[in-house]
Amino acid sequence: MQLVVARIGRAHGIKGEVTVEVRTDEPELRLGPGAVLATEPAHTGPLTIETGRVHSGRLLLRFEGVRDRTGAEALRNTLLIAEVDPSELPEDPEEFYDHQLMDLDVVLADGTEIGRITEITHLPSQDLFIVERPDGSEVMIPFVEEIVSEIDLEEQRAVITPPPGLIDESEAVIASTRDETEGEAEGEAAEGDAAGDGKRDGA
Known part of the structure; x- marks a missing residue:
C-alpha cells in the first residue's frame, strides 16, 4: 500500500537541500537516509534520500543526484510516497495510519x-x-x-464529542431564531391579554 509521507517545499541553500512538509508520524522511519520513495508526479522519481537534518524546526532533505538549487527547486510540490505493508501498525497504539x-x-x-x-x-x-x-x-x-x-x-x-457548532452551525441559528420567535409570540400574547382580547391555551 502506498502512503503519502511528505511534500517537498522550497529549496534551502545552494547545495540541493529542500524543505519538507512531513505527513507521517514516523519521519525517522519513512524519511531516513537510504529510503527510496515514489513520487507524484511519477516522472520526478523515484527519489533516494541521501541526508536529512532538522533546521529551525523544519526537516531538510537532500536526494541522491540533486546537487544544486536549480535541481532542488525542480522538485518543489512533489509528493513523496512510501510503500507500506497494509498489516503494519504504528509502534504507538494511540497512533494510526x-x-x-x-x-x-x-x-x-x-x-x-x-x-x-x-x-x-x-x-x-x-x-x-x-x-x-x-x-x-x-x-x-x-x-x-x-x-x-x-x-x-x-x-x-x-x-x-464535538463542541457546540462544530457539526452543524445551522442548529444553533435555528434554535436562536426559534427562541426569538417564541419570545415575540409571548410578548404579543401578553399585549393581547392586557387589551382584553388575548386567547389562552384551550380556549
Missing part, C-alpha cells in the same frame, strides 16, 4: 450517525478528518483527543 482511518463511520457517543471519513488533511498544528455526511455535505473534524474520544478499528467507527 491514514489507511486505517479512511472510511470509518463517525458517530456521536449516543450512536447518532454523523458520516464517513473520506479524507485526512495533515496541517502543521493538527490533523483534520474530512467527513461526508449522509446528505452529501462535508464537515471537518479536528483529530484531537478532546473531540475524537475513541477510534474502534474492529467496529470501524470513530466516536466524537
